[in-house]
Amino acid sequence: MVNLGYNCLLISFVVSAYAAVVSLIGQITAERRFLASGKNAVLSVFILNTLASAGLVYAFLTNNFQIEYVASYSSRHLPLFYKISAFWAGQAGSLLFWEWLLSFFSAIVVLTNKRVRNDYLKDEFIPYVYSILMFLSMFFLSVLVFTSNPFTKLSFLPPDGRGLNPLLRNIGMVFHPPTLFLGYVGCAIPFAFFLAILFTGEELDDSQKVSWFNQVRLWTLFSWFFLGIGNLLGAIWAYVELGWGGYWAWDPVENASFMPWLLSTAFLHSLMMQEKKEMFKVWNYVLIVLTFIFTIFGTFIVRSGVLQSVHAFAKSPLLGAFFLGFIILTLVFSLLLALLRKNLFRSGGQIESFVSREASFLLTNLIFIATTFAILWGTIFPLITQAFSKQQVTVGAGFFNQVNLPIFLVLLLVTGLCPLLAWGKTSLKGILNNFLLPFVLALLGGGLLFLLRVRSLYSLISFFLSIFALVSIIQEFLRAVLRGNFLSLFWTNRRRYGALIIHLGVVSLFIGIAGSAFNSVKEVTLRKGESVEVKNYTFKYEDFARNDSPLAHINRTVLGVYKNGKKISTLTPEKNYDRSYEQWFAEVAVHTNFKEDIYAILGGADPDGAMAGFKIQVNPLVLWVWLGGIIITLGTVIVFAWSLTSLVISTVFGVIISIGIIIIIGAIL
Amino acid sequence: MMKKKKFVIGGLIILGVVGYLVYSGIRDLGVYYFTVSELKEKKVYNQGVRVGGKIAPGTVVYDAANLKLNFGLTDGKEEIKVYYKGIVPDAFKEDNEVLVEGKYSADGLFTAATLLAKCPSKYKAKVTAP
Numbered sequence: 001m002v003n004l005g006y007n008c009l010l011i012s013f014v015v016s017a018y019a020a021v022v023s024l025i026g027q028i029t030a031e032r033r034f035l036a037s038g039k040n041a042v043l044s045v046f047i048l049n050t051l052a053s054a055g056l057v058y059a060f061l062t063n064n065f066q067i068e069y070v071a072s073y074s075s076r077h078l079p080l081f082y083k084i085s086a087f088w089a090g091q092a093g094s095l096l097f098w099e100w101l102l103s104f105f106s107a108i109v110v111l112t113n114k115r116v117r118n119d120y121l122k123d124e125f126i127p128y129v130y131s132i133l134m135f136l137s138m139f140f141l142s143v144l145v146f147t148s149n150p151f152t153k154l155s156f157l158p159p160d161g162r163g164l165n166p167l168l169r170n171i172g173m174v175f176h177p178p179t180l181f182l183g184y185v186g187c188a189i190p191f192a193f194f195l196a197i198l199f200t201g202e203e204l205d206d207s208q209k210v211s212w213f214n215q216v217r218l219w220t221l222f223s224w225f226f227l228g229i230g231n232l233l234g235a236i237w238a239y240v241e242l243g244w245g246g247y248w249a250w251d252p253v254e255n256a257s258f259m260p261w262l263l264s265t266a267f268l269h270s271l272m273m274q275e276k277k278e279m280f281k282v283w284n285y286v287l288i289v290l291t292f293i294f295t296i297f298g299t300f301i302v303r304s305g306v307l308q309s310v311h312a313f314a315k316s317p318l319l320g321a322f323f324l325g326f327i328i329l330t331l332v333f334s335l336l337l338a339l340l341r342k343n344l345f346r347s348g349g350q351i352e353s354f355v356s357r358e359a360s361f362l363l364t365n366l367i368f369i370a371t372t373f374a375i376l377w378g379t380i381f382p383l384i385t386q387a388f389s390k391q392q393v394t395v396g397a398g399f400f401n402q403v404n405l406p407i408f409l410v411l412l413l414v415t416g417l418c419p420l421l422a423w424g425k426t427s428l429k430g431i432l433n434n435f436l437l438p439f440v441l442a443l444l445g446g447g448l449l450f451l452l453r454v455r456s457l458y459s460l461i462s463f464f465l466s467i468f469a470l471v472s473i474i475q476e477f478l479r480a481v482l483r484g485n486f487l488s489l490f491w492t493n494r495r496r497y498g499a500l501i502i503h504l505g506v507v508s509l510f511i512g513i514a515g516s517a518f519n520s521v522k523e524v525t526l527r528k529g530e531s532v533e534v535k536n537y538t539f540k541y542e543d544f545a546r547n548d549s550p551l552a553h554i555n556r557t558v559l560g561v562y563k564n565g566k567k568i569s570t571l572t573p574e575k576n577y578d579r580s581y582e583q584w585f586a587e588v589a590v591h592t593n594f595k596e597d598i599y600a601i602l603g604g605a606d607p608d609g610a611m612a613g614f615k616i617q618v619n620p621l622v623l624w625v626w627l628g629g630i631i632i633t634l635g636t637v638i639v640f641a642w643s644l645t646s647l648v649i650s651t652v653f654g655v656i657i658s659i660g661i662i663i664i665i666g667a668i669l
Numbered sequence: 670m671m672k673k674k675k676f677v678i679g680g681l682i683i684l685g686v687v688g689y690l691v692y693s694g695i696r697d698l699g700v701y702y703f704t705v706s707e708l709k710e711k712k713v714y715n716q717g718v719r720v721g722g723k724i725a726p727g728t729v730v731y732d733a734a735n736l737k738l739n740f741g742l743t744d745g746k747e748e749i750k751v752y753y754k755g756i757v758p759d760a761f762k763e764d765n766e767v768l769v770e771g772k773y774s775a776d777g778l779f780t781a782a783t784l785l786a787k788c789p790s791k792y793k794a795k796v797t798a799p
Contacts, residue, residue, distance in 0.1 A: 167759060243759060350673070359676075366680050370687035377691055382702055392702035394719050396770065396783075399698040403690045523755055525735050575733075585759045603756040604733020611734035615756045 005055025006151040009096075012048035012103075013141040015041050020134035027127040035127055039110050042130050045137060046107040049100045053087075056096060056150055060086055065158045069093060069150045075163035075580070077551075082164050085174040089164060091303065091316065092150035094177065099140040101185040105219075106133040109189065112215070125204070125212065128196035129189075136188055139326055147319045166552075166578040166585040172237025175660050180230030180257060184295040186223025187264060190216045191292035194285055195334065198341045213275050218640070224268050225636045227261040229657060232629045236661070243586035243601045245521065245617050247625070250400040252307045255379045256298030259372050263291040266368035269361050276423070277358065281345045282338075283365070289334045294372075296327055307382065356425050360418045364411070371407050375400065409461055412510050415503050416469025419496070420476060438471035462514040469507045473500050494638050501635030509628030515596075515621025523603070523615045531562075535618040537598060538562040539571075544609025553577050557602050557612055561591065573602040573614065596620040630658045700770065705744040708773055719770045720749075720779065726763045742769065742779070749773070753781040760786035 019041030026034025056069070060083045065071040073086040073093075088094045113126045144150070193216045197204060204212060234257070235247035248254060267287040273280045300323035301307050303316055338345070377384075378399050382392040420434045446464035454460060477500070480489050490497050524532045526541040533539075543558035554576045561569040571589035578585060591598040597619040605612035637654035641647035703713065705722045725748055728741030738753045751769055761767065761784070771781035 244756070362676065363679070363683075366683045370683055374687050374691045378694070381695065381699070393695070393699045394702045395695060395699050396719075399694045402698065403687075403694045406690065407687065523736055583759065583762050584757075586756075601756055603736045604731065606734050613734050613736035613756070 003151075005052045005059075006149065008048045008052035008055065009141060009144055009149075009151075012045050012052065013138060013145060015044050015048060016134045016137040016141060019045060020131045020138065023127040023131040023134070027124065027131075038127060038130055042103075042106050042110050042134060045134065046103040049096075049103045053096060053100045056087060056093065057084065059151075060084065063161070065161045066153050067150075068152045068154050071154060071158050071161040073161070073164055075161040078161075078163055081174065082169055086164050086168075088177045088181070089168055089173070090150075091319070092144070092148040092152075094181070095140060095144055095148050096150050097178070098181055098185055099137065099144060101181055102133065102137055102140060102188060105185060105189055106130065106137065109133070109215075113211075125193070125196040125200050125208070128199040129192045131199075132192040132195050133188065136192075139322075143319065143322050147316060147322060163580050165581055166576075166583060167241060170237060170241040171663060172233060172241060176230060176233040176237050179226050179233055183223045183225070183227030183230050184260070184298070186219055186226060187260060187288075187292050187295050189219040189223070190267075191288050193219070194288050195337065198337045198344060201341055201344070203344065214642070217271060217275070218642070220264065220268055220271060221636065221640060224261070224264045225632075227257070227264060228632065229629060231257055231261060232626070233661070236626060239622070240588055240590065243588045245519075245599060245601065245615060245619075246516070247622075250378075250397040252379050253298070253302050255375050255400075256294075256301055259375055260291050260294040260298070262368050262372045262375075263287055263294055266365045266372075267291055270365050273358060273361055279347050279350070279358070280362075281347060285334075285338060285345070287365075287369075289330070293327055293330055296323060296330075299323055300327060301379070307379070355421065355431065357418065357421045357423045360414060360421050364414050364418060367407060367410055367414070371404060371411075374403050374407070378403070405458060408510070408513075409458075409465060412462070412465045412469060412507065415506050415510075416465070416472045419500055419503060420472055434475075435472060437475060438468045441471045442468035456517070459514065459517060462510070466507055466511050466514070469503070473504050473507070476500060494641060498635045498638030498640075501638060502632050503635075505628045505631030505633075505635055507628075508624050508631055512621045512623070512625030512628060515624065516619065518620045520618045521615065522617075523613070525611055525613045527611050528609065532614075532616065534616045536563060537568075537618065539600070539614075539616055541612060541614075542570075544605060544612065546607075546609065551579055553579075555602065555605055555609070557605065557609070557614075559589070559600055559614070559616075561598055569598065571598065571600045573600045575602040575604055592623055594621075594623050597622045626661055629661055633657050633661075705742055705749055706747045708779075709747050709749065712775075713773060714775050715772050717770065717772060719768060720773075721766065721768050723766055724761070724763050729763060731757060738784075742767070749779050750777060751779045751781055753784045755784070758784065758786040762786075 019038050022034050022041065023038030025031070026038055058064075059067050059070050060074050061080075063070070063074070063076055065074075069090060069092055070086075073089040074083050078086070086093075088097045109126075109129060193212060197212065231254075234254070238244075238249075239247035264287075267284060270280045270284050270287065274284050300320060303319050303323065378395045382394045385391065385393040416438065417435075442464045445467040446460050449460060449463050454463075477497070480486055480497070483489065520535040522532065522534045526532060526539075528541055528544065531538050531540040538561070540560040540562065541557065542560045545554075545556045545558075547554040547556070554574060556572055556574045559571040559573065560567055561571060569591040571591060573589040574587035576585055576587065577583070586601055589600045597617075599617040599619055601615040603613035603615060633654045637647070637650045640650040700717050700719050701713070702719045702721065703711070705720060708718065708720055720742065722742040722744045725741035725743040728739075728748075730739045731737070736755055736757075738751075738755075738757055740751055741748045742751050743749075753769070753771075766787045768785040768787075769779065769781040770783040770785075771779060773779045
């Protein structure tokens with residue numbers, strides 16, 4: 001099986017190369033046999049990669065510790081569940097998973113473009129898409145074969161593997177990496193579609209254009225959704241497992257996965273402008289090239305070790321060099337191609353008014369790009385300063401919060417504003433009609449908060465804008481209901497209403513994030529029986545239990561939570577020691593509701609538990625962040641539904657993801 | 670054309686504002702990064718800095734109940750003493766890499782306000798021959 005896996009990768013590389021070249025030649029020479037062969041080769045690459053991946057899964061399931069990768073991430077007594085997710089616990093497996101997804105998506109593109117054509121079309125773009133995707137596949141396969149082979153064998157056979165790191169033994173580990181990868185790899189598809197029309201060098205005819213747009217839109221939506229949800233699942237995982245009291249730390253690795261999301265959000269919006277108005281063509285091209293490059297860039301900074309990150313994955317300078325070379329190549333190639341095909345970028349129209357959907361999209365786009373570069377600048381600032389002054393200057397979470405907060409507030413404003421502005425030009429009457437009520441209610445809400453003695457300017461503005469956005473979106477739904485026949489109206493305009501729901505989710509997310517400004521944190525040492533007050537709760541250290549097993553020893557404390565003298569909850573934070581990993585791992589305890597989370601971490605205790613150190617937090621509104629994720633999922637399902645069948649399919653996926661989020665949160669309650 | 674010009678101006682304003690936010694953020698919150706050797710050699714005392722290195726084996730003293738941590742931070746050549754009060758991250762473990770932010774004083778003690786441990790060395794255990 002082991003040799004099979006590696007050999008499959010080698011053959012897959014050759015077949016990818018064949019598919020890339022034969023599709024290209026077939027289209028240029030109008031040779032239909034070549035084109036058919038190219039399609040089959042793309043499907044073969046998928047089958048070969050699937051065999052290779054199955055080989056690795058098989059090795060995990062059969063405890064084949066001869067393979068270094070299996071020995072490093074698995075062990076005999078590891079539950080089945082984690083044996084499978086250990087597939088993507090390390091670098092080589094992650095890359096194999098990435099390549100497998102790429103070939104899977106390529107196969108889907110083949111299968112969804114089966115239109116039979118009798119005559120050869122000069123402006124057919126699909127063969128170019130295959131060619132580009134297979135060039136990308138060659139890159140990942142060469143990385144797998146040359147630098148990160150998951151099938152590398154040890155010179156000896158260890159009796160047991162080292163098992164999965166205790167911090168990775170969390171349900172978040174099962175969901176977070178694959179979800180993010182779906183997003184990363186998905187971005188390659190619209191990228192290939194954009195390059196492909198430049199390859200053709202012709203304006204597409206109308207039916208071609210429709211097919212092109214539909215595919216680009218759906219793939220972009222797909223990857224945008226998974227990039228976002230992948231980040232959110234990572235945040236939940238950090239919050240419940242890593243035990244430092246928060247869910248986002250602006251670490252370079254987090255930034256690296258956040259930036260493609262920001263860019264693809266901008267792209268998703270301005271793509272609509274191209275679809276409806278033939279505008280923003282250059283802009284969209286730049287955005288998709290950047291989005292794609294940023295999905296690779298993340299892997300580059302993580303693996304190459306050029307930046308100091310908390311997520312220290314295995315460092316591999318060779319792999320870093322591969323990725324850097326690939327990024328530069330992609331940039332140069334995309335740029336040259338665009339220069340060569342300047343004629344295809346003619347704009348079909350221009351913006352008529354400042355107060356229009358078009359103008360607000362442009363504004364939103366600019367803000368997204370500006371944020372991305374602010375985050376990029378902060379992330380690579382140590383490198384820049386080192387290059388110029390030989391002394392690294394770094395910035396931490398404080399910098400990113402300070403810079404991004406005002407930008408996000410503007411984004412929150414446009415979240416509520418944009419969808420309600422008309423295309424072309426919005427009249428003053430239209431503005432009053434749509435925004436008077438939200439504005440008045442937001443003002444009232446903000447005023448109320450002011451009377452309740454909230455004096456922080458940012459909080460007041462956040463609250464004001466949240467109400468504004470919330471009311472303007474809900475008002476839009478109410479109007480549709482009042483017009484009668486809501487369901488059919490909803491179904492006809494599902495893209496619009498789905499998008500409004502997504503915006504609602506974003507507002508919920510923002511409310512949750514804004515709440516973190518009011519976290520109460522206390523680090524205390526308590527004797528058994530002693531209490532401490534945090535915010536308006538009393539925490540009493542009530543009990544301690546110690547439990548030793550050959551695998552781990554467990555220190556479990558019991559904290560009673562009281563409010564106004566009444567017991568409302570019991571928290572049991574643990575600090576445990578994994579013997580095989582010789583490492584401590586905390587089990588956080590959380591009590592959550594829509595108002596706030598009560599969150600306790602055990603720092604450590606005396607051997608008999610007479611004294612213990614705790615970090616206790618009251619974090620307002622955290623649940624709204626996760627709720628936002630679920631609402632966004634719901635909205636995406638609706639937007640994704642181009643037919644009833646797809647509605648059913650995407651609903652199933654949406655439900656699974658929502659349940660996933662709920663389980664992960666539920667696992668800690 | 671007038672409109673186009675206005676949009677360009679609008680775009681420049683946005684870029685300018687974000688540029689200023691970034692500039693002022695770095696001015697206020699940027700900290701120097703040093704390795705242990707550089708910190709010792711340049712004698713950077715009583716100034717907020719970030720230092721990276723490995724936890725020297727055998728130096729960790731953690732009073733868990735009182736959340737007081739003392740350890741030696743090394744870059745393989747030089748070593749400094751670090752004091753930190755608070756919850757120690759899970760990945761904090763001898764020979765692992767950590768980042769500390771805080772101030773170094775002339776008496777040779779580094780008082781850390783934040784302690785970031787790199788997620789478990791490669792998330793991976795070393796396999797050794799039996």
